[in-house]
Amino acid sequence: MSRKNFMLSPASCAHTDLSSQLGCHLRIHLRRSMEQQVPGGGAGAAGDCELEELQLPTLDLEHDELTEQLVAACRDPGVFRLVNHGVPCDLTARLFRLTRGLLELEPASKSNLPGYFWGTPALSLRVKELNWVEGLHVDAALTSPAAEGDEAGDAYSAFRKVVTDEYVPHMARIARKLFDALAGVDAEQRTSYLEERGGTFRAYRYPARDPAAAVQYMGMEPHTDSSVLSILNQDLVGGLQVLRDGSAGWRRVRPVEGTLVVNLGDMMQAMSGDAYRSAVHRVVAPSSPGTERMSLCYFAFPEEDAVICHPSGCYRGFSYREFREQVQADIKATGAKVGLARFRLHP
Numbered sequence: 001m002s003r004k005n006f007m008l009s010p011a012s013c014a015h016t017d018l019s020s021q022l023g024c025h026l027r028i029h030l031r032r033s034m035e036q037q038v039p040g041g042g043a044g045a046a047g048d049c050e051l052e053e054l055q056l057p058t059l060d061l062e063h064d065e066l067t068e069q070l071v072a073a074c075r076d077p078g079v080f081r082l083v084n085h086g087v088p089c090d091l092t093a094r095l096f097r098l099t100r101g102l103l104e105l106e107p108a109s110k111s112n113l114p115g116y117f118w119g120t121p122a123l124s125l126r127v128k129e130l131n132w133v134e135g136l137h138v139d140a141a142l143t144s145p146a147a148e149g150d151e152a153g154d155a156y157s158a159f160r161k162v163v164t165d166e167y168v169p170h171m172a173r174i175a176r177k178l179f180d181a182l183a184g185v186d187a188e189q190r191t192s193y194l195e196e197r198g199g200t201f202r203a204y205r206y207p208a209r210d211p212a213a214a215v216q217y218m219g220m221e222p223h224t225d226s227s228v229l230s231i232l233n234q235d236l237v238g239g240l241q242v243l244r245d246g247s248a249g250w251r252r253v254r255p256v257e258g259t260l261v262v263n264l265g266d267m268m269q270a271m272s273g274d275a276y277r278s279a280v281h282r283v284v285a286p287s288s289p290g291t292e293r294m295s296l297c298y299f300a301f302p303e304e305d306a307v308i309c310h311p312s313g314c315y316r317g318f319s320y321r322e323f324r325e326q327v328q329a330d331i332k333a334t335g336a337k338v339g340l341a342r343f344r345l346h347p
């Protein structure tokens with residue numbers, strides 16, 4: 001397959017700074033050593049009520065000054081809230097309902113659903129044991145795999161249709177609009193740095209953990225996304241947390257009805273020569289009995305073979321395919337994602 005070489009033009013870089021490569025279709029897990037170092041990291045991490053709120057920038061997708069606001073938010077903190085995004089509330093509600101219906105099936109039935117996973121959809125057993133989440137993974141570029149022709153199969157087909165025909169097109173539209181506003185890149189870069197065909201969708205359910213249990217599970221361990229950008233639609237339970245620099249530690253992201261949360265991924269950080277940030281985040285599963293958290297997440301990626309490079313020369317040119325394969329190899333070897341550090345030229 002041909003490898004294309006791309007570089008953001010200096011003019012566009014001046015006001016954009018795309019960064020962060022999403023490694024694979026998997027999230028990338030940070031080295032365990034980092035988890036130990038961060039305040040509140042590791043098992044038994046602080047629940048939401050114990051943490052200060054991260055005051056996220058709120059961006060209006062249709063605002064005339066979207067680019068300026070976006071650039072500021074992407075430089076710091078690399079996460080923002082999005083309003084006026086055009087995703088109908090009833091679509092979100094329907095998708096939450098369909099997801100819940102599937103994930104409430106008996107384990108024997110749901111484990112046969114296409115894309116069902118328990119724990120982290122990564123390769124390491126250690127990671128699998130750590131996370132307290134289940135979900136459904138959909139690769140939007142692929143046609144729907146056949147589900148069993150029974151009740152569960154029919155429910156899955158209804159879910160898959162809403163994901164593919166309704167929800168993902170909204171996500172792809174939003175990702176494109178944000179990316180183009182941010183990048184200002186030429187037409188070829190526009191299509192290669194953010195591929196149009198699909199992206200990855202995951203619906204998650206974080207069951208309540210038992211706060212008295214000897215082993216405390218995280219929900220989802222600290223990580224950066226490998227994506228260009230990720231769009232999260234969370235319910236009102238809370239649990240998403242972002243790691244801030246220095247001694248600030250973890251901050252909670254308060255759920256706000258009707259808004260989306262966007263975080264940049266590793267591919268965007270690389271595209272921007274480190275000007276934009278792929279924020280470290282995690283999810284703490286709820287601890288009140290009977291409470292569960294649900295979220296709908298969309299991950300936008302570059303074309304697999306487009307070579308990502310930036311005039312700053314922070315990183316050697318690399319493709320998303322290389323990044324993904326490196327992430328998979330690192331997870332297999334060590335149980336954790338190393339990520340962009342593998343491709344960095346200057347410390």
Ligand SMILES: O=C(O)CCC(=O)C(=O)O
Nearest residue numbers: 027204232240283295297
């Ligand atoms: O469930 C969430 O809100 C976040 C999930 C997440 O960070 C991920 O899938 O990479």
Ligand SMILES: [Fe+2]
Nearest residue numbers: 027224225281
């Ligand atoms: Fe993530």
